[in-house]
Amino acid sequence: MSKKTVFIQGPISSEFIGQSIAKHQSKKTIGAHNIFLGQVRADEIDGKTVAAIDYTAYEEMADEAMTLIREKAFAQFDLICMHIYHSLGVVKAGEICLFVFVSATRRKQVYEATEAIVNWIKTDVPIFGKEIFENSTFTWKKNTL
Numbered sequence: 001m002s003k004k005t006v007f008i009q010g011p012i013s014s015e016f017i018g019q020s021i022a023k024h025q026s027k028k029t030i031g032a033h034n035i036f037l038g039q040v041r042a043d044e045i046d047g048k049t050v051a052a053i054d055y056t057a058y059e060e061m062a063d064e065a066m067t068l069i070r071e072k073a074f075a076q077f078d079l080i081c082m083h084i085y086h087s088l089g090v091v092k093a094g095e096i097c098l099f100v101f102v103s104a105t106r107r108k109q110v111y112e113a114t115e116a117i118v119n120w121i122k123t124d125v126p127i128f129g130k131e132i133f134e135n136s137t138f139t140w141k142k143n144t145l
Contacts, residue, residue: 005059006062007086009087010089010091011087011092011096012087012097012098032109033103034114050133052132054091056130057125057128065124068124077113079109079113083099086099090132
């Protein structure tokens with residue numbers, strides 16, 4: 001049996017996001033959804049502009065950390081559904097690298113849960129980003145909350 005992973009190779013497409021939303025229309029106990037989309041920014045660092053981020057991870061360890069985040073979110077918030085997807089590989093500036101989709105009966109829960117989940121991902125999951133500049137040099141990304 002293959003273990004579920006949160007990782008998607010390359011950018012997360014708008015089609016994938018739309019299909020994920022559509023799948024939840026049959027769940028009639030849901031009253032609120034909240035979505036967080038993390039997008040690669042064209043930051044300027046030391047006079048150089050970020051063109052893309054190359055994401056890598058210790059996948060098994062990262063999947064375990066995501067499972068713990070999932071368990072913590074369901075214990076702390078009254079959620080019906082929760083999905084997390086993160087890119088691996090090269091994602092260009094302007095493309096989506098993180099998709100968090102949270103559903104509950106009421107809106108207050110989804111707002112609070114989404115913020116907590118995104119912060120937990122930033123602090124607890126071993127995902128690394130190599131910021132690639134337009135001139136092909138790079139620097140390792142530092143996660144901030």
